[in-house]
Structure formats: C-alpha cells, structure tokens
Amino acid sequence: MLKTFSKGGIHPPENKISAEKPIENLSIPDIVTIPVSQHIGKPSKVIVKRREKVKVGQLIAESSGFISANIHSSVSGTVTKIDSIVDSSGYKRQAVFIKVEGDEWLETIDRSIEINRKIALSADEIVKKVNESGIVGLGGATFPTHVKLSVPKDMTAEILLINGVECEPYLTSDHRLMIEKAEEIVVGTRLLMTALGVEKAVIGIENNKEDAINNFTHLLKEYDGIEVQALKVKYPQGGEKQLIKAITGREVPSGGLPIAVGAVVHNVGTAFAVYEAIQKNKPLFERVVTITGKSVNYFANFVVRIGTPISKLIDKSGGFPDDTGKIISGGPMMGKALNSLDIPVTKGTSGVLLIRDVESKRRKSHACIRCAKCITVCPMGLEPYVLMTATQKKIFERVEKDRVLDCIECGSCSYVCPSDRPLLDYIRLGKANVGRIVRERNSN
Ligand code: SF4
Numbered sequence: 036m037l038k039t040f041s042k043g044g045i046h047p048p049e050n051k052i053s054a055e056k057p058i059e060n061l062s063i064p065d066i067v068t069i070p071v072s073q074h075i076g077k078p079s080k081v082i083v084k085r086r087e088k089v090k091v092g093q094l095i096a097e098s099s100g101f102i103s104a105n106i107h108s109s110v111s112g113t114v115t116k117i118d119s120i121v122d123s124s125g126y127k128r129q130a131v132f133i134k135v136e137g138d139e140w141l142e143t144i145d146r147s148i149e150i151n152r153k154i155a156l157s158a159d160e161i162v163k164k165v166n167e168s169g170i171v172g173l174g175g176a177t178f179p180t181h182v183k184l185s186v187p188k189d190m191t192a193e194i195l196l197i198n199g200v201e202c203e204p205y206l207t208s209d210h211r212l213m214i215e216k217a218e219e220i221v222v223g224t225r226l227l228m229t230a231l232g233v234e235k236a237v238i239g240i241e242n243n244k245e246d247a248i249n250n251f252t253h254l255l256k257e258y259d260g261i262e263v264q265a266l267k268v269k270y271p272q273g274g275e276k277q278l279i280k281a282i283t284g285r286e287v288p289s290g291g292l293p294i295a296v297g298a299v300v301h302n303v304g305t306a307f308a309v310y311e312a313i314q315k316n317k318p319l320f321e322r323v324v325t326i327t328g329k330s331v332n333y334f335a336n337f338v339v340r341i342g343t344p345i346s347k348l349i350d351k352s353g354g355f356p357d358d359t360g361k362i363i364s365g366g367p368m369m370g371k372a373l374n375s376l377d378i379p380v381t382k383g384t385s386g387v388l389l390i391r392d393v394e395s396k397r398r399k400s401h402a403c404i405r406c407a408k409c410i411t412v413c414p415m416g417l418e419p420y421v422l423m424t425a426t427q428k429k430i431f432e433r434v435e436k437d438r439v440l441d442c443i444e445c446g447s448c449s450y451v452c453p454s455d456r457p458l459l460d461y462i463r464l465g466k467a468n469v470g471r472i473v474r475e476r477n478s479n
Pocket residue numbers: 412413414415416417418419441442443444445446447448449458459462
C-alpha cells in the first residue's frame with residue numbers, strides 16, 4: 036500500500052522533463068571556484084597557497100570543527116588565488132580559485148567501475164572516513180554526514196531511512212542516480228547501517244518513479260534488512276519529518292531531531308557519496324546536477340565538478356533562453372534565485388532551473404480573505420497567515436509561541452494562497468528574528 040504523511044501537502048505540476056536523460060559528464064571548465072563554506076556549520080580552513088599545484092581529490096580546506104566539512108579539489112591545476120565570491124546564498128564567502136591543467140587524480144582513488152560490495156571497515160572507521168571525505172547531505176540540506184552518524188550516547192538509532200523522494204518539481208538528479216547507480220546506493224546504505232548499528236533501512240520513493248522502485252525491489256532480494264517503500268506523490272514528502280511520518284508513522288516532536296524517534300535520514304545521493312568514499316576512496320568533489328526548464332534546449336543530468344560556474348551548465352544546455360525570467364539553484368519550491376552566472380556549483384546544488392519570464396513574475400498581493408487554505412496545506416500544522424501578520428507587526432513572542440521555528444520553508448502556504456500573500460517571505464523573516472532572540476536568551 037502507498038504511504039504518505041498525514042498533515043497538509045500539495046500537488047504542484049511535476050515537470051520532470053529530464054527524467055529520461057541518462058547522466059552525462061560535464062566537461063571540466065578552465066577555472067573552478069571552490070567555496071570553503073558549502074555546508075551547514077563552520078567554514079573550512081584553507082590549507083593551500085597561491086601557485087600551489089593540486090590534484091583531483093586533494094584536500095584544500097580543512098574542517099574547522101565538529102559541525103564542518105573538509106573540502107577537496109575537484110580538478111588538477113594551480114591555485115591562482117584565494118578570494119571572496121558571492122555564492123548561491125547571496126553572501127560573500129572565501130573561495131579557492133584553481134586554473135585547470137589536465138585531469139590528474141590522486142593515485143589513491145579507485146577509478147574502476149566494478150562495484151565493490153565487501154564492507155571491510157568498522158562503524159567508527161566508516162564515520163571517520165565519511166568525515167575525512169567531506170560528505171554532507173546532498174538532498175540540499177548540506178548538513179555534515181558524520182555528525183548525523185554520531186548518535187548521542189543517550190539516544191538509539193533504530194531505523195535508517197534513505198530519501199529517494201525528490202518531490203521538488205523539475206529535479207531528476209536523484210531519480211537518475213537511483214536508475215543508474217542503484218547497487219552502489221544499496222552498498223552505501225549498508226555502510227550507513229553499519230555506521231549507525233541499525234538492522235533495518237527503508238528506501239522511500241514516490242510512485243511517480245516506478246522504474247526506480249522496480250530497480251530496487253529487484254536488487255534488494257539479495258540484501259537483507261533493506262526494503263523499498265513506494266510512497267504516494269505529495270509535496271513536501273522529501274522533508275525529513277514528513278518522510279519519517281510517511282514510512283514509520285512516528286512524529287518527530289516540535290523542535291526535536293529525527294533521532295528523538297529513533298530514525299536517521301540520509302539522501303540517496305549521500306548514500307552514493309558514502310559508497311564512493313569508503314569503497315573507492317573518493318572524496319566528495321563532484322555531484323549530479325539537473326539543468327532544466329521549459330525553454331531549455333537540452334535539459335539534462337550532468338556529473339559536475341564542484342566549483343564549475345553555472346554558466347558552463349547553461350552553455351552545455353544550449354545557452355540562455357531569451358524568455359528566461361529567473362535562474363534558480365534547486366527546485367521551484369525551495370530553490371534560491373541566482374543573480375549571477377559566475378556562481379559555482381557546490382555540494383548542495385541539486386539542479387539549475389531556468390524559469391520563463393511569464394512564470395517568474397510575482398503577482399500583486401491582496402488582503403487575506405481568511406480562507407484557511409494556507410493552514411490546510413501546512414505539513415507542520417502551523418498557521419501561516421497568523422505567523423505572517425505577527426511578523427509584520429513585530430510581535431515575535433507570538434511568532435515564537437506559534438512555532439515559527441518548526442517551519443520547514445516548503446512554500447506550500449504561499450503556493451496555495453488565493454490572495455498571493457508573500458507568506459513564506461515574512462515567515463522566514465519571523466524565523467530569523469525568533470532564532471536571534473532564542474540565541475541571545477540562551478547565551479545569557
Ligand atoms: S513554508 Fe512553513 S508555514 Fe508555509 S506551509 Fe511550509 S512549513 Fe508551513
């Protein structure tokens with residue numbers, strides 16, 4: 036039977052136009068720009084100098100704390116400068132600029148395509164290697180993976196959920212990975228299970244990806260303890276809390292983490308990266324990125340070296356369509372608008388979406404008609420119109436009391452509002468203010 040989460044949710048048009056496009060390698064650019072902050076947590080510390088020669092896979096910036104991640108060179112060549120750039124978040128970040136010379140990989144990386152199924156490392160060794168390899172959540176959250184694998188002593192992981200939902204419209208990078216790298220994902224899942232000490236894992240996939248579900252169903256006959264669960268199509272099922280609810284029926288408490296209900300969630304792309312790190316000794320320096328949009332000439336799924344400018348992807352997809360209104364990093368619901376084509380692909384870039392001008396224009400906002408549609412669709416059981424109004428009035432005690440920090444920024448409320456109220460914009464503002472107030476309170 037198809038499962039899904041119980042509260043709210045919407046059904047935006049899927050527009051998965053690149054789903055049939057096999058993964059291709061994008062050619063390496065002349066210069067890469069690799070930001071030292073591509074993850075949640077502290078920025079990494081650059082350990083290379085100007086004019087230094089580097090190889091593909093070489094460590095160039097070291098993790099600077101427990102919640103941080105190593106950064107590796109995605110190319111071979113010469114470091115030309117260490118300077119700041121504006122990244123997809125709109126903030127200035129330090130980045131390492133490397134002029135590409137050839138494509139020389141570290142000799143320690145196993146580049147063979149044979150699947151290595153044998154797990155030789157202990158739980159601690161897997162977590163250490165995942166940490167060294169700079170792996171972060173590739174579903175977009177970019178939370179360092181080793182942190183999620185380090186379960187607090189007073190808690191127990193019971194089940195691992197592998198997120199193959201990819202509920203954002205247009206994006207297909209995870210879908211293609213599940214078709215083309217399914218067994219590597221399964222071995223990666225086994226490695227994650229070993230690291231967590233759990234006996235059970237479930238790969239959750241929405242049933243609009245029947246080929247991926249069939250692929251895993253067939254493959255998993257040979258792997259004990261891992262199941263595939265087909266899920267009803269509903270946005271935002273890829274949210275951790277929604278996926279846990281859909282598969283296990285457990286509800287993560289307000290302000291709590293998945294481990295509070297014994298669950299740990301990792302994305303399929305992360306499971307694949309873990310496979311490559313452990314079984315192939317390959318750090319995370321490239322990822323699959325979807326380039327798509329209704330006017331895009333050649334929509335596709337590319338393996339892209341981290342640090343490649345977005346412009347290179349757009350060139351390869353047939354150039355910039357004349358009717359483009361917005362460039363989005365990620366999907367249309369949770370992605371971020373980009374203001375430059377020089378912005379590099381990072382570990383968190385799942386897709387680049389070129390939205391047509393006619394679709395990207397904001398409609399004029401009108402007064403709230405109290406229709407309660409925003410409440411009905413909120414997957415976190417919040418009252419978006421109240422959160423917006425309280426934020427506008429700067430009544431942040433109310434905003435906090437009404438659980439603004441539980442908002443997962445899925446955009447469902449803004450999507451359904453018949454008055455085109457900019458609900459999410461205000462809710463983000465409310466969240467930022469409440470977050471600051473809570474931090475100040477906790478530091479006193
Ligand atoms: S953006 Fe936040 S408030 Fe709006 S529907 Fe999603 S979780 Fe609810």
